[in-house]
Amino acid sequence: MTSLDATTSPVLAAARRARTAAAAVAPLPRSAKDTALLAVADALEARTAEITAANAVDTDKARAAGTSETVIDRLTLTPERIRAIASDVRDVAALPDPVGEVVRGSTLPNGIDLRQIRVPLGVVGIIYEARPNVTVDAAALCLKSGNAVLLRGSSSAYASNTALVAILRDAVESAGLPADAVQLVPGESRDSVRELMRARGLVDVLIPRGGASLIKTVVEESTVPVIETGTGNCHVYVDAQADLDTAVEILLNSKAQRPSVCNAAETLLVHRDIADAFLPRALDALADAGVTVHGDARVLAAAEDSKVTAVAATDEDWAAEYLSYDIAAGVVDSLDAAVDHIRRWTSGHTEAIVTTSQAAARRFTQLVDSTTVAVNASTRFTDGGQFGFGAEIGISTQKLHARGPMGLPELTSTKYIVTGDGHVR
Amino acid sequence: MTSLDATTSPVLAAARRARTAAAAVAPLPRSAKDTALLAVADALEARTAEITAANAVDTDKARAAGTSETVIDRLTLTPERIRAIASDVRDVAALPDPVGEVVRGSTLPNGIDLRQIRVPLGVVGIIYEARPNVTVDAAALCLKSGNAVLLRGSSSAYASNTALVAILRDAVESAGLPADAVQLVPGESRDSVRELMRARGLVDVLIPRGGASLIKTVVEESTVPVIETGTGNCHVYVDAQADLDTAVEILLNSKAQRPSVCNAAETLLVHRDIADAFLPRALDALADAGVTVHGDARVLAAAEDSKVTAVAATDEDWAAEYLSYDIAAGVVDSLDAAVDHIRRWTSGHTEAIVTTSQAAARRFTQLVDSTTVAVNASTRFTDGGQFGFGAEIGISTQKLHARGPMGLPELTSTKYIVTGDGHVR
Numbered sequence: 130m131t132s133l134d135a136t137t138s139p140v141l142a143a144a145r146r147a148r149t150a151a152a153a154v155a156p157l158p159r160s161a162k163d164t165a166l167l168a169v170a171d172a173l174e175a176r177t178a179e180i181t182a183a184n185a186v187d188t189d190k191a192r193a194a195g196t197s198e199t200v201i202d203r204l205t206l207t208p209e210r211i212r213a214i215a216s217d218v219r220d221v222a223a224l225p226d227p228v229g230e231v232v233r234g235s236t237l238p239n240g241i242d243l244r245q246i247r248v249p250l251g252v253v254g255i256i257y258e259a260r261p262n263v264t265v266d267a268a269a270l271c272l273k274s275g276n277a278v279l280l281r282g283s284s285s286a287y288a289s290n291t292a293l294v295a296i297l298r299d300a301v302e303s304a305g306l307p308a309d310a311v312q313l314v315p316g317e318s319r320d321s322v323r324e325l326m327r328a329r330g331l332v333d334v335l336i337p338r339g340g341a342s343l344i345k346t347v348v349e350e351s352t353v354p355v356i357e358t359g360t361g362n363c364h365v366y367v368d369a370q371a372d373l374d375t376a377v378e379i380l381l382n383s384k385a386q387r388p389s390v391c392n393a394a395e396t397l398l399v400h401r402d403i404a405d406a407f408l409p410r411a412l413d414a415l416a417d418a419g420v421t422v423h424g425d426a427r428v429l430a431a432a433e434d435s436k437v438t439a440v441a442a443t444d445e446d447w448a449a450e451y452l453s454y455d456i457a458a459g460v461v462d463s464l465d466a467a468v469d470h471i472r473r474w475t476s477g478h479t480e481a482i483v484t485t486s487q488a489a490a491r492r493f494t495q496l497v498d499s500t501t502v503a504v505n506a507s508t509r510f511t512d513g514g515q516f517g518f519g520a521e522i523g524i525s526t527q528k529l530h531a532r533g534p535m536g537l538p539e540l541t542s543t544k545y546i547v548t549g550d551g552h553v554r
Numbered sequence: 555m556t557s558l559d560a561t562t563s564p565v566l567a568a569a570r571r572a573r574t575a576a577a578a579v580a581p582l583p584r585s586a587k588d589t590a591l592l593a594v595a596d597a598l599e600a601r602t603a604e605i606t607a608a609n610a611v612d613t614d615k616a617r618a619a620g621t622s623e624t625v626i627d628r629l630t631l632t633p634e635r636i637r638a639i640a641s642d643v644r645d646v647a648a649l650p651d652p653v654g655e656v657v658r659g660s661t662l663p664n665g666i667d668l669r670q671i672r673v674p675l676g677v678v679g680i681i682y683e684a685r686p687n688v689t690v691d692a693a694a695l696c697l698k699s700g701n702a703v704l705l706r707g708s709s710s711a712y713a714s715n716t717a718l719v720a721i722l723r724d725a726v727e728s729a730g731l732p733a734d735a736v737q738l739v740p741g742e743s744r745d746s747v748r749e750l751m752r753a754r755g756l757v758d759v760l761i762p763r764g765g766a767s768l769i770k771t772v773v774e775e776s777t778v779p780v781i782e783t784g785t786g787n788c789h790v791y792v793d794a795q796a797d798l799d800t801a802v803e804i805l806l807n808s809k810a811q812r813p814s815v816c817n818a819a820e821t822l823l824v825h826r827d828i829a830d831a832f833l834p835r836a837l838d839a840l841a842d843a844g845v846t847v848h849g850d851a852r853v854l855a856a857a858e859d860s861k862v863t864a865v866a867a868t869d870e871d872w873a874a875e876y877l878s879y880d881i882a883a884g885v886v887d888s889l890d891a892a893v894d895h896i897r898r899w900t901s902g903h904t905e906a907i908v909t910t911s912q913a914a915a916r917r918f919t920q921l922v923d924s925t926t927v928a929v930n931a932s933t934r935f936t937d938g939g940q941f942g943f944g945a946e947i948g949i950s951t952q953k954l955h956a957r958g959p960m961g962l963p964e965l966t967s968t969k970y971i972v973t974g975d976g977h978v979r
Binding site: 152155156235237238241243245248250251329333334348349352354355356372374375378379381382386472490494495496498499500501502503504505506507509510511515516517527528529530532533542543544545546547548549550551552553554 | 577580581660662663666668670673675676754758759773774777779780781797799800803804806807808811897915919920921923924925926927928929930931932934935936940941942952953954955957958967968969970971972973974975976977978979
């Protein structure tokens with residue numbers, strides 16, 4: 130709807146080239162797309178030295194700037210990691226093609242044949258932080274689903290991303306597809322993100338992947354439709370009737386198996402009737418795992434008899450996505466009180482209930498409105514790979530278009546085909 | 555994500571009440587929602603005098619302001635029209651409930667049961683113009699799909715909408731549902747629309763229904779996710795191989811059966827190989843239907859021998875959604891040239907091809923990227939009723955979430971239910 134002058138902006142010029150490439154890629158059969166993906170995987174392996182050299186520029190710069198070694202590790206590409214990335218691309222090639230799938234179809238009473246079929250979205254923009262492997266993952270998923278992709282990675286990975294995208298483009302072109310189906314958004318400054326967010330009419334969807342502040346900016350400022358991803362303030366609720374061993378195991382797994390990811394638990398809620406039996410065991414287990422508890426009054430009272438480190442919880446704790454060895458914890462008077470607490474504070478990602486009561490499981494799954502509700506299972510299962518999607522472009526925490534882990538079908542739209550023999554109204 | 559202060563704004567206060575109502579309506583079984591809808595239908599008929607009295611206030615005001623009789627007719631509610639509206643509500647009650655439908659499900663390799671089920675969106679905002687029947691239609695569809703609705707109608711229908719919503723709320727409440735599931739957005743000024751567009755976190759989706767300028771404003775300014783609806787610059791392409799009778803019939807039906815609607819055709823494209831045979835017949839037929847042709851050079855040359863009124867087409871004509879007895883018309887050198895023209899100018903609503911060639915039909919449906927591609931059928935079939943959806947909240951012309959006619963399933967999101975026996979990773 131917006132008239133955009135591509136001549137004045139390299140970002141918009143790139144988006145316009147992506148649009149042309151998208152029209153060429155959309156009707157391609159699976160074989161053409163898979164050939165390109167396999168060429169990409171081969172090229173990544175063949176040109177590993179080029180990638181690691183470029184990556185060294187980024188990691189040297191990060192080290193000079195005093196970046197933490199954890200972040201530098203996320204940024205680092207080794208030959209082994211590059212082989213793993215290439216292997217992921219081959220896995221994407223092996224997945225079924227979502228494009229062309231008939232979503233529904235019928236013959237209407239007047240004899241018209243109606244079919245709704247999956248088609249690519251068009252031009253997908255991905256705005257992401259740190260990890261350069263996202264560059265390849267996202268490009269592979271977009272290509273497989275017949276889309277052109279505009280990649281806007283972190284400036285801290287600019288050299289790595291530039292090298293990777295050059296290799297991707299060469300490989301795509303060698304397979305007969307337009308190189309412009311994969312582009313790095315030009316420019317390292319924030320302005321390029323801003324231009325991408327205003328490219329409505331050229332870019333069909335923006336998917337921000339990264340920290341909460343990046344996602345918030347894109348969601349609030351973009352005129353291009355956005356799929357909000359990833360913020361996870363996940364809850365584990367231990368019901369009045371729960372197996373204590375199961376509850377401890379699910380709590381620990383949800384919190385501590387990998388605390389830095391969005392499907393890790395950040396809040397524990399315990400029904401008052403089981404608190405006396407459960408909390409001593411839970412707090413000790415959390416202590417053993419190195420977790421600090423931010424508790425309400427009843428949890429703090431229980432913590433006095435435990436070796437756990439416990440501090441008083443504030444509203445910031447109920448809202449927090451710690452992504453660390455911390456957990457907020459409270460005692461609730463009922464299942465409905467747990468649901469109310471979750472409704473108030475959740476980011477809508479994943480909430481788990483541990484219960485032996487069928488009625489409680491049923492009520493919790495009905496009332497909790499998040500992408501995923503887990504019954505007697507860890508919050509950590511909310512994941513495209515775990516769900517059997519074979520790949521994941523992110524986890525949508527919004528309600529429109531896609532909700533939860535997004536695989537290839539979530540990178541498509543649909544169109545209707547109406548076939549008649551001269552039918553008129 | 556945004557923190558919103560409901561105390562300072564009646565619109566945000568209404569949105570907050572809608573949010574509470576939405577949580578109560580979402581888990582209701584079909585029977586509770588249908589009972590409320592039937593109560594609404596009965597109440598509309600029982601309180602017809604109240605509605606027509608309020609409506610007279612609006613129509614008197616419009617007449618005093620010199621509004622055209624066409625617009626006043628659209629605004630007018632007669633007892634007969636109210637009966638028809640009530641009957642539509644009963645039809646919505648008779649439709650299947652989309653909520654709870656299992657979209658997909660499987661048992662994962664680790665034994666976890668995974669189900670993706672339809673859930674309501676939550677709070678739906680509808681911003682619409684003139685016709686007060688939309689007030690009832692939209693409320694009925696939102697209730698049936700378990701959503702709360704915020705209705706922001708035209709200020710020209712404010713008295714009618716106020717009366718209708720009062721009746722809707724009474725009926726909903728009498729059936730045991732929260733009255734706040736249906737609310738009229740307070741205030742007649744543009745400010746209330748602006749506040750609604752900034753209510754991210756309280757309102758889950760905004761659906762603008764009305765003219766192009768309303769839709770453009772909402773799409774560009776809203777931080778709440780939007781479903782873009784309805785602008786239709788639809789094309790009819792007559793291929794080199796086409797049955798001339800069929801082509802004339804489809805052209806006439808697409809253009810002139812009801813020119814004021816979004817699925818009416820606005821542009822005719824004719825393959826050059828059939829132009830000499832087709833254009834004389836087509837232009838005379840358009841003349842008989844009272845249609846003015848805005849033609850390119852080749853069409854204007856053909857028009858010299860026809861009784862049709864023809865003027866030279868400009869770029870504005872290729873872009874126009876006339877909604878009147880006008881059509882842009884051009885001759886193209888190939889099917890691909892027709893596709894290129896459509897890609898450049900279409901609003902992405904509906905494009906039809908008339909052809910006897912299977913190869914041409916296949917290529918056109920592959921390359922044209924609009925909500926609906928019609929083969930040997932009128933553009934006028936793009937409609938929820940025609941598609942057998944039983945109802946329609948609008949026609950989405952965007953690619954995210956819903957594309958084409960939107961029925962009840964398009965007013966839902968999904969959530970995943972993960973059920974285990976203490977599963978951890």
